[in-house]
Amino acid sequence: MANTETLNRRAPASPLKQFAQRLEVRMLLLALLIAVCLSFLSPFFLTKSNIFNLLDQSVVIGIVAVGMTFVILTGGIDLSVGSVAGLTGIILGLSLQHVPIVPAIGIAVVAGGFIGLISGTLITVFGLAPFVVTLGVMAIGRSLAYIFSGQTAISNIPEAMQNIVYTDVLGIPSNVLFLIALYAAAWGYLTYTKGGRTIYAVGSNKEAARAAGLNTTFYSILPYVLSGAFAAVAITFSISQLLSADPLMGNQMELDAIAAVVIGGASLYGGRGSMIGTLIGVFIMVMIRNGLNLMGVSPFWQGTAIGTIIILALLVERLVSSRISR
Amino acid sequence: MQPNTAPLAETGHTTLLTARDITKTFDRTRALQGANFELREGEVHGLLGANGAGKSTLSKVISGHYTLDSGELTYRGHEIRLRSTRDALRIGIAIVMQETSLVPDLTVLENIFLPELGRPGRLDYSELRRRGQEILNDLGQGDSLPFDWEVRRLSSAQKQLVEIAKALGVRAKLLIFDEPTASLSPGEAERLFDIMARLRSSGHGLVFVSHRLEEVFAITDRVTVMREGRTVMNAHPTATLSQAELIRAMVGAELGAIYERGESHHVAETDAPVALEVRNLASAPAVRDVSFSVRKGEILGIGGLVGAGRSETVEAIFGLRPRTGGEVTLGGKKLRADSPQTAIRAGLGFVAEDRRTQNIVPDLSVKENLLLAHLGAHRGFFCSYASREKKVKELLAKLGMPEDRVADASMLNFSGGMQQKIIIARWLLLEPDVLILDEPTKGVDIGTRASIYAMLRDIAAEGVALVVVSSDFEELLGLSDRVVVISDGRTIADLPSAMLDEESLTLLAAPRTSMVRNTEMLNGLAREHGGSGFWALIEGERLICLNAVVSNPALDPGFRAGQARELGATQIPEALRRREPIFVPEADRSRTTLVVPMTSPRGHDLGWVGLSLPADRPLPAPDTIKSRIDTMAATL
Ligand SMILES: Nc1ncnc2c1ncn2[C@@H]1O[C@H](COP(=O)(O)OP(=O)(O)OP(=O)(O)O)[C@@H](O)[C@H]1O
Ligand SMILES: [Mg+2]
Numbered sequence: 020m021a022n023t024e025t026l027n028r029r030a031p032a033s034p035l036k037q038f039a040q041r042l043e044v045r046m047l048l049l050a051l052l053i054a055v056c057l058s059f060l061s062p063f064f065l066t067k068s069n070i071f072n073l074l075d076q077s078v079v080i081g082i083v084a085v086g087m088t089f090v091i092l093t094g095g096i097d098l099s100v101g102s103v104a105g106l107t108g109i110i111l112g113l114s115l116q117h118v119p120i121v122p123a124i125g126i127a128v129v130a131g132g133f134i135g136l137i138s139g140t141l142i143t144v145f146g147l148a149p150f151v152v153t154l155g156v157m158a159i160g161r162s163l164a165y166i167f168s169g170q171t172a173i174s175n176i177p178e179a180m181q182n183i184v185y186t187d188v189l190g191i192p193s194n195v196l197f198l199i200a201l202y203a204a205a206w207g208y209l210t211y212t213k214g215g216r217t218i219y220a221v222g223s224n225k226e227a228a229r230a231a232g233l234n235t236t237f238y239s240i241l242p243y244v245l246s247g248a249f250a251a252v253a254i255t256f257s258i259s260q261l262l263s264a265d266p267l268m269g270n271q272m273e274l275d276a277i278a279a280v281v282i283g284g285a286s287l288y289g290g291r292g293s294m295i296g297t298l299i300g301v302f303i304m305v306m307i308r309n310g311l312n313l314m315g316v317s318p319f320w321q322g323t324a325i326g327t328i329i330i331l332a333l334l335v336e337r338l339v340s341s342r343i344s345r
Numbered sequence: 346m347q348p349n350t351a352p353l354a355e356t357g358h359t360t361l362l363t364a365r366d367i368t369k370t371f372d373r374t375r376a377l378q379g380a381n382f383e384l385r386e387g388e389v390h391g392l393l394g395a396n397g398a399g400k401s402t403l404s405k406v407i408s409g410h411y412t413l414d415s416g417e418l419t420y421r422g423h424e425i426r427l428r429s430t431r432d433a434l435r436i437g438i439a440i441v442m443q444e445t446s447l448v449p450d451l452t453v454l455e456n457i458f459l460p461e462l463g464r465p466g467r468l469d470y471s472e473l474r475r476r477g478q479e480i481l482n483d484l485g486q487g488d489s490l491p492f493d494w495e496v497r498r499l500s501s502a503q504k505q506l507v508e509i510a511k512a513l514g515v516r517a518k519l520l521i522f523d524e525p526t527a528s529l530s531p532g533e534a535e536r537l538f539d540i541m542a543r544l545r546s547s548g549h550g551l552v553f554v555s556h557r558l559e560e561v562f563a564i565t566d567r568v569t570v571m572r573e574g575r576t577v578m579n580a581h582p583t584a585t586l587s588q589a590e591l592i593r594a595m596v597g598a599e600l601g602a603i604y605e606r607g608e609s610h611h612v613a614e615t616d617a618p619v620a621l622e623v624r625n626l627a628s629a630p631a632v633r634d635v636s637f638s639v640r641k642g643e644i645l646g647i648g649g650l651v652g653a654g655r656s657e658t659v660e661a662i663f664g665l666r667p668r669t670g671g672e673v674t675l676g677g678k679k680l681r682a683d684s685p686q687t688a689i690r691a692g693l694g695f696v697a698e699d700r701r702t703q704n705i706v707p708d709l710s711v712k713e714n715l716l717l718a719h720l721g722a723h724r725g726f727f728c729s730y731a732s733r734e735k736k737v738k739e740l741l742a743k744l745g746m747p748e749d750r751v752a753d754a755s756m757l758n759f760s761g762g763m764q765q766k767i768i769i770a771r772w773l774l775l776e777p778d779v780l781i782l783d784e785p786t787k788g789v790d791i792g793t794r795a796s797i798y799a800m801l802r803d804i805a806a807e808g809v810a811l812v813v814v815s816s817d818f819e820e821l822l823g824l825s826d827r828v829v830v831i832s833d834g835r836t837i838a839d840l841p842s843a844m845l846d847e848e849s850l851t852l853l854a855a856p857r858t859s860m861v862r863n864t865e866m867l868n869g870l871a872r873e874h875g876g877s878g879f880w881a882l883i884e885g886e887r888l889i890c891l892n893a894v895v896s897n898p899a900l901d902p903g904f905r906a907g908q909a910r911e912l913g914a915t916q917i918p919e920a921l922r923r924r925e926p927i928f929v930p931e932a933d934r935s936r937t938t939l940v941v942p943m944t945s946p947r948g949h950d951l952g953w954v955g956l957s958l959p960a961d962r963p964l965p966a967p968d969t970i971k972s973r974i975d976t977m978a979a980t981l
Contacts, residue, residue, distance in 0.1 A: 212727050213720055216713065220720075223708035230665060230697050230704070231771070232689040232721020290708035 042284035043296045045339065049332060050303050057310040064313060071192070073302075073309055078194045080275050081301045082253035085205050086135075086246030087276040088297045092209075093242050094222040094289025095142060095149035099134070100250045100276055102160030104269030107131045107251035109164045112173035112264030120179060128251045134160065135247025139240035157273070164266040172265040180259040194256050206294040214238060222289025278329050279304045303332070358385040360422075361519055361550040362407065362438075367416035368574075369402055374758065376402040378574040380416075384519065389541055389551045391565035391583065393595055395790040397760030398571040400554050404521045407552075408440035409433030420519075434460065439512030440521040447507060449497035456496050457510045480513045481506075483547070484540045500652055502533040509540065520544065521552040526560060527788050530650040530816050531851055538564050556790050557817070558588055570594040596792045603795040604823030617641045620676060620810035621662075621693075621779045627670035628661035633834035635671070639779065639810040644801065646825030646842060647814045649854045654834035655814045656698050659781045663695040664688045676778055689722045694772035696765075698783035698814075704768045705756050711767065712737075712751045718771045733774055740770045743800065762793030769797065773804065780804070781812040786820060798824055818847045830854050830907070838907035840889065849882045849889055852952060853907075859980075860892060866977045867894040867954075874965060876900050876936075876958035880943070883953055886912050888921060891952060900936050900957045917957060924953065926971070928964050936960055941971050943978045951978060 058065040083100050090097045107127040114123035134156060141152045186193040209215035217238040220228035229235045250269070258264050283300030285292025307328055311321045362384045369377040377399045384390050392400050405411045407418065409427035418425050420436060427433050430440075447456050455462060457480070458473050474492060481487050490499075490506060499507065505525060512520055522541070526534045541551055541564060553565055561568060562583060568591070570578035578594045593599060622638040631654040639645040649655050660666040661682065662673050668682040675691050685695070697703035706714055712730075713720075719733055741748055744766045756764055765785065772780055785801070786794045801824065805811050815821045821828055822842045830838040830853045838853050845853075867878035877900040879893040888911075890904045903916035912921045920929040920938035930937040937960045943951040954974050958964060 213723060213725065216709070216720060216728055220706045220709060220717065224702070224706045226702055227697075227704050227706050228717070228721075230663075230685055230695065231717040232684075232686040233717070234684075234686065290706075 042336070043293060043299060045336065046282065046284060046296060046299045046303070049336075050299050050306070053303060053306050053310075057306060057313070061310065061313040064310060069309070069313075073305055074195045074198075075192065076309065077301050077305045078198045079253045079257050080272065080279065080304065081198045081298065082201060082249050082256070083246075083272055083276040084279045084297050084301050085201060085294070086242065086249035087273075087280050088205070088283075088285060088292055088294060089209075089218060089242035090149075090246050091277075091280050091285045091287060092218050092222045092289060092292050093239055094225075094287075095239075095242065096153065096277070096287070097135075097138070097243060097246045098150065098153040098273050099138065099156035099160055100246055101269040101272035101274075102157045102164065103131055103134050103247050104250040104254040104257075104272055105164040105266055106134075106160040106167070107247075108254040108258055108264045108268045109168045109173065109266055111251070111255060111258060112176060113167065115176055115180075116173075120177065124255050127255065128248050131251030132244045132248035135243040135245065136240065138247070139243030142243065143236055143239040161266075168264070168266040170266065172263050174263045176258060176262045176264065178262065180262060183259045184256060197256075202294050202298050209294060214241070218242060219290055222291075224290075275304055278325075282329060282332060358387065360384070361386050361420070363417075363419045364403070364407065365417045365419075367403065367406055367418075368414045369399075369406060369411060370414055372758075375574055377406070377413075377416075379576070380571060380574060381576040381579055382407075382569055383580050384550045384552060386518075386550050387545055387548050388566040389545050389553050389564050390580070391561045391568035392552055392554045392571070393561065393568055393591065394571035395595055395760075395792055396762035396788075397573075398595075398790075399574040400571055401523055402574075403571070404440060404523050404552065404554065407433070407519075408438055408521055410440075434515050434517065437516060437518035438521075439515070439517035439519070440523065441505060441508040441512065441525060442523050447496045447504060447511075450495055452493055452495055453490050453499070453507055454492040456507050457514050459511060460515050476514070477510065480510050483513075483543070484509065485543055486536075486540065501528045502530075502536070502651070505529075505537065506540075517549075519550045519552075521554075523554045524556070524788055525553070526555055526557065528651060528816070530652075530854070531818060531847070532856075533651065534560065556788065556794070558591060558791065559819070561591070562588070572597055592791060595790070603791065603798060604820075617643065619674075621812070622674040623658075623662060623671070624674075625671035626658060626661060626668065626673065627834075628657055628666050629669045631657035631834055632661055635831060635834070635836050637829045637836060637839060639812055641778075641810050642805050642808045643827065644805050644811045644813060644825045646821040646828040647812060647831060648816075648818060648821050648828050648850055649831040650856060651816055653831050653854065655831050656783050657834075658831060659695065659783055659812065659814055660697075662688070663693060663781065665695075665697075686721055689718060689775065689777075692778035694718065694775060694777035694780040696768055696772060696780070696782040696785055698787070700761065700764055700768065700787075704771075705764065707755055707757055710751075711753045711756050711759075714756050715740075715751070715767055715771055715774065718775055722775055736774055740773060744770055745796075760790075760793075762789045762797075765789050766793065766797065766800075769800065777809065779810045779812065781814070783814045784816065785813060786815070786817070794820075818850045822847065822850065832856070832860070836907075838889075840907070840909050844887060844889060844909045846884075848950070849884075849952075852882060852891060853889070855891075862977055862980055863892050864894060866973065867892060868896075870956050870970065870973070871896040874956065874958050875962070876956055877902060878954070878956045879904070880954050881952055883912070883921060883924070888912055888915065897959070900959065902938075902955070902957060917955070920955065920957075926967055928958070928967065930960055934960050937964065939967050939970060941967070941974060943974055946979050 063069055087097060087100065107130050110130050111123055111127035114126045138152050138156050141147050142149050184192065184194045188196055209218065217228065217233045220233055221235050221238055225235050254269055257268060279300035280292065280297050282303055283292065283296030285296065307325055311324055316324060360383060364380060364382040367377050367380040380399060380403050382403060394400050402411065406413050409430040409432050412428065454473055454477055457477050477492060481490060486506060490503060496504060496507060525537060529537060544551055555561055565583045567580045567582050569576055569580055572595065617640040619638050620641045624636050626635040627633055635658050647655050657666060661668050664682050664685045664687055673680040675693060680691055681687055706717060715737060716730055716733060720728060723729055741751065756767065786797055789797065801811055813825060822845055825842050828840055828842045828845060829836055832854055863880055871878045871894045875897055877895040877897060879902055880891045882889045882891065887909060889909045890906055892906050893902060893904065895901050901916060904910045912918050915921060917931055917938045919931050920940050923929050924940045926941060928937040928939045936957045938955055938957040940953050940955040943954050945951055956970060
């Protein structure tokens with residue numbers, strides 16, 4: 020049978036261009052640029068101790084950003100991560116008064132996952148808007164954190180908790196190692212497993228995914244469960260460092276996490292984004308904060324600076340990418 | 346030339362628009378590379394070409410959606426530069442696109458005059474209503490649009506009418522119709538042609554894009570054919586063209602008869618096992634009572650009008666839509682309705698109607714799109730794409746797609762025809778027992794269509810049962826072994842396609858209202874005279890019954906609605922053969938029957954209406970009955 024269509028052969032782009040067309044690559048360049056600028060502005064920036072400091076600061080936000088990436092890939096958003104972190108932190112602090120460390124962490128993580136399960140179910144099964152549901156959960160979570168804690172910090176955390184963070188393996192602190200392992204696992208999951216591909220498909224075209232037999236309900240809820248659970252994991256690392264659980268913990272964490280994911284190239288409409296991008300986004304966020312601190316910028320101005328840099332970065336990216344893809 | 350003031354010359358025609366050497370490049374795709382086009386006032390100009398030839402791109406350049414890279418547009422003698430659709434509308438160029446640009450939550454009237462809603466000052470609704478009515482009257486569609494309805498409630502044909510009215514509301518002179526008939530049923534398409542003919546006679550210039558050649562021959566005055574972004578046939582009068590010439594220009598090669606059944610195809614054996622059986626299926630509100638079955642190796646067509654509930658039926662079978670009654674059996678086992686996954690694992694495949702919203706996952710690569718149903722059917726933690734590697738290669742070779750294009754990041758850069766082939770291949774990969782395809786060639790060019798038909802026939806020959814839903818009756822008849830007609834959510838006929846032609850199919854699929862009127866009339870006649878009445882199509886020795894009403898069981902004509910019979914196999918062969926304007930008694934003297942032709946006011950043949958009465962009673966005058974039938978026919 021005659022085949023009438025000649026697929027238009029397009030000149031393949033040069034390897035360099037192909038490389039530059041990857042958003043992660045451009046964001047990595049941006050991260051390096053920021054690092055270079057900051058090292059000029061502050062001689063202390065590139066010292067070994069500050070680099071370890073940067074990695075250390077990346078852990079908490081980095082863990083939260085993993086769950087957030089999953090949620091955003093499905094086209095959703097989770098505004099509740101900060102207050103879920105606060106609430107599960109308090110739950111962890113209270114549990115530690117009664118049970119050993121490992122079960123206490125288990126309780127906190129399960130609680131975080133359970134909150135995510137509720138949000139995810141409301142969003143997926145009842146069709147409520149993710150923004151509104153997680154906004155509600157954000158308010159509830161913070162309020163419960165205050166109630167459960169009796170409005171004060173819980174400070175009698177067992178010192179053994181610090182081992183979670185400060186044990187070195189091959190010279191790398193265990194929390195940084197955990198972050199690396201988590202990103203590798205999440206990347207593998209999203210790239211090579213049925214569930215991971217389904218999460219992309221759900222965000223890209225849910226109806227088509229369902230018609231092809233994918234379990235769209237399960238994989239629309241799962242990211243919220245993970246997001247809640249990872250919020251609890253992240254706050255566990257914070258508490259281990261500070262040996263104190265405060266109901267205010269995790270405040271505004273959702274902003275940093277969402278910003279990191281978006282800087283990393285994910286689309287808020289879903290279907291587009293990657294773990295590598297998110298990791299770069301996390302580093303950019305942390306570097307900017309660290310740099311501003313080193314330069315002694317007042318905390319009140321830091322918000323303005325960070326917000327401006329994020330918006331500028333995305334604006335430049337948009338202009339550059341439309342230029343490159345020509 | 347002074348086109349604005351010059352009256353229409355007697356011999357010639359005023360040129361409305363010329364496009365010269367237009368080029369347009371997207372990313373690295375050269376969509377247009379030297380397109381030429383010329384449109385006159387008072388003509389319908391067909392714009393043809395295979396998928397991806399650049400028809401839509403040219404249309405969008407002319408209507409200001411895209412700015413051109415190079416080339417020249419002249420409108421009424423002046424060179425124009427369009428920066429937006431607004432620029433184009435202001436000078437009178439409008440486009441009616443497939444994806445409508447209407448606001449679903451506003452009313453029909455507000456949508457028609459949308460461009461005026463933005464103006465400062467108060468709106469005079471009664472004035473708008475008057476003008477709206479005027480526009481519709483000019484189109485001969487005085488009462489077919491409820492002005493106060495929200496647009497979301499309209500059928501796609503009505504939405505299109507709103508688009509046309511909207512264009513006329515800003516006094517557009519040049520209207521582009523990009524595949525306007527793709528989602529219309531034949532009756533609705535005919536009405537659109539009627540509207541187009543009126544616009545032509547009032548001096549508008551119309552561009553008509555379509556893949557259906559019979560439409561092109563029916564409505565256009567001249568045609569322009571594009572291939573790979575270039576004009577290969579410029580403004581050729583349609584009347585002097587043959588179909589073969591046209592296809593050759595579009596495809597660049599000869600194309601055999603597209604519905605030809607290859608050697609390999611034997612008409613499905615009637616004793617093959619039943620693959621899929623649907624009994625009294627209901628899915629509120631669109632599907633009320635649908636029953637049919639398909640055998641292995643058989644191609645079953647499902648026909649009907651747009652909105653008859655065909656898509657809803659197949660979606661309910663596949664588990665995309667909750668069922669409210671009835672049952673589905675697949676390969677002898679009951680199929681639950683809970684999710685597509687269940688259906689897929691049981692051996693069912695489904696190519697949904699809308700490519701963009703129901704099939705394509707734009708952010709996944711072509712390869713992953715191809716493997717999407719595999720992923721859905723697969724049990725396990727990992728993707729196991731490698732397990733299908735061999736079959737993928739085979740399929741790609743069959744599709745004529747170079748293997749390196751499979752790695753493309755997005756399917757959206759492919760033409761509609763190629764996209765459709767990939768979606769079909771997605772299901773073939775699973776080797777299903779039954780494959781359902783909803784409008785498999787919507788918006789697909791003639792060459793690709795031929796290769797899709799060949800592909801479908803091949804898999805049927807391998808023993809797969811196919812169910813094809815289509816609004817294109819020619820396709821339905823050419824492709825399927827048997828046709829089931831659905832109207833208003835019910836199966837009303839199940840006939841071998843060899844018995845049908847497009848006309849009889851159109852009548853069978855007629856909207857319910859005309860059937861209701863016909864039933865009322867038959868009921869009236871049958872009751873008053875104590876007999877039985879029917880409405881049927883008769884061709885040669887065969888009859889297809891459209892409707893039958895039996896008030897006296899002794900006078901059963903021997904066929905029911907939706908059935909086909911040899912005349913000799915009915916109870917009234919004599920009357921059916923003679924079809925004279927008198928009551929004809931049967932040989933056994935048990936009854937006597939009047940069979941009269943029914944014709945629409947526009948002169949279309951609507952088949953025959955018959956009335957059987959007991960032979961032993963005084964008969965009514967044939968003329969009074971004939972006039973009642975004519976009165977009823979006038980309302981159809
Ligand atoms: N917005 C776009 N971005 C990138 N490529 C595009 C875009 N629009 C069209 N193309 C490409 O330009 C070419 C011409 O497309 P166009 O839609 O004009 O074809 P067409 O003749 O209308 O085809 P069809 O019969 O399928 O509607 C195709 O190769 C298409 O993939
Ligand atoms: Mg097109």
